[in-house]
Amino acid sequence: MGVMTSSNALGDFLRARRAATRPEHVGMPAGGRRRVPGLRRDEVAVLAGMSTDYYVRLEQGRERNPSDEVLGALGRVFGLDGDGLAHLRRMAGPREQPSDTAQVSAGMRRLLELWRDTPALVQNRYGDVLAYNRLAGAIHPGLARDRNLLRLFFLDAEERALFPEWEQSARTAVAWLRADADPDSARLASLVGELTLKSPDFARLWARHDVRAKSTGRKLFRHPVVGEFAVDYETFRLEDGSGQTLTVYHAEPGSPDADALALLASHTVTGTVERQPDPHR
Structure with a gap:
């Protein structure tokens, strides 16, 4: 649901972006009976140039080291801007603990x-x-x-x-x-x-x-x-x-x-x- 933070943050983000991407916006037919509001997993895979199995593993959190080329392809499919693509890369790569302080200089x-x-x-x-x-x-x-x-x-x-x-x-x-x-x-x-x-x-x-x-x-x-x-x-x-x-x-x-x-x-x-x-x- 994306309500709390998740151990599969990358998968949560990919599912949300897939659901928000309208087929007609990426050159796919919009008609017919669809069980999902956005793209199907196999459609994302075709558009991004990867196997459906590989994309499914990404969403399910079973593949946690996608290449930058894969992330760039997914960013293009989902129409991510610079902020969105930076967030996708942050979800996919090893994350350093950022510094936070409540002290204002x-x-x-x-x-x-x-x-x-x-x-x-x-x-x-x-x-x-x-x-x-x-x-x-x-x-x-x-x-x-x-x-x-x-x-x-x-x-x-x-x-x-x-x-x-x-x-x-x-x-x-x-x-x-x-x-x-x-x-x-x-x-x-x-x-x-x-x-x-x-x-x-x-x-x-x-x-x-x-x-x-x-x-x-x-x-x-x-x-x-x-x-x-x-x-x-x-x-x-x-x-x-x-x-x-x-x-x-x-x-x-x-x-x-x-x-x-x-x-x-x-x-x-x-x-x-x-x-x-x-x-x-």
């Missing part, structure tokens, strides 16, 4: 404090927010209740209400977790287990096996203080071996979105805010 904390008009936060591979500045806390007031963004996103009604485009944001969040987290870690097993039990939405999206590293994008918020606004974000991996990432929100200068951020920044200092209605929204 003093220099990074100082930067966060200096960026008074720029929302920014530092998190680990599992969505635990390790440090954030005042404006990021104003955008995500739920951080005062729970420091894990995944739990907030799926289990906290007030946080969920911040996202008018919740489904798309949820897919992005789950795809990032699968791309970034250590698949062998007890921390991931615990988090996925909790969210699966408490959130049918999370269980549904986790079972898709989507993979997308977080780098850049756009978020739309419906905020209780300043109303609806959008920000772009950039995410940077800290090159200190900590496994941490820095995410910074920003808006086009002079835009209504930038005005909303400025008003929210003012509110974090004064506790009051006055925003004129935007006729264009």
Whole structure:
């Protein structure tokens, strides 16, 4: 089911991608009676240039050392992008235990404090927010209740209400977790287990096996203080071996979105805010 972490992570990923690949998208006939929603195992084998028996062994976890050529062929069949192919290779090869630390450097904390008009936060591979500045806390007031963004996103009604485009944001969040987290870690097993039990939405999206590293994008918020606004974000991996990432929100200068951020920044200092209605929204 892909709910918890699995001893056959490669097989789980291949099955999910096979089910998600429509026959007509890879030049196979879509008609007729099919027992599976996507490709059959023998169709994958033909398209990837390998025997059906070999592919079945891959899915079942009986073959654990596929060559890079085999992985590349499977990536082409399933239409994997760079993030998806990197994840496939990680599932197939020997995995080193990544380093994780909850300690944020003093220099990074100082930067966060200096960026008074720029929302920014530092998190680990599992969505635990390790440090954030005042404006990021104003955008995500739920951080005062729970420091894990995944739990907030799926289990906290007030946080969920911040996202008018919740489904798309949820897919992005789950795809990032699968791309970034250590698949062998007890921390991931615990988090996925909790969210699966408490959130049918999370269980549904986790079972898709989507993979997308977080780098850049756009978020739309419906905020209780300043109303609806959008920000772009950039995410940077800290090159200190900590496994941490820095995410910074920003808006086009002079835009209504930038005005909303400025008003929210003012509110974090004064506790009051006055925003004129935007006729264009």
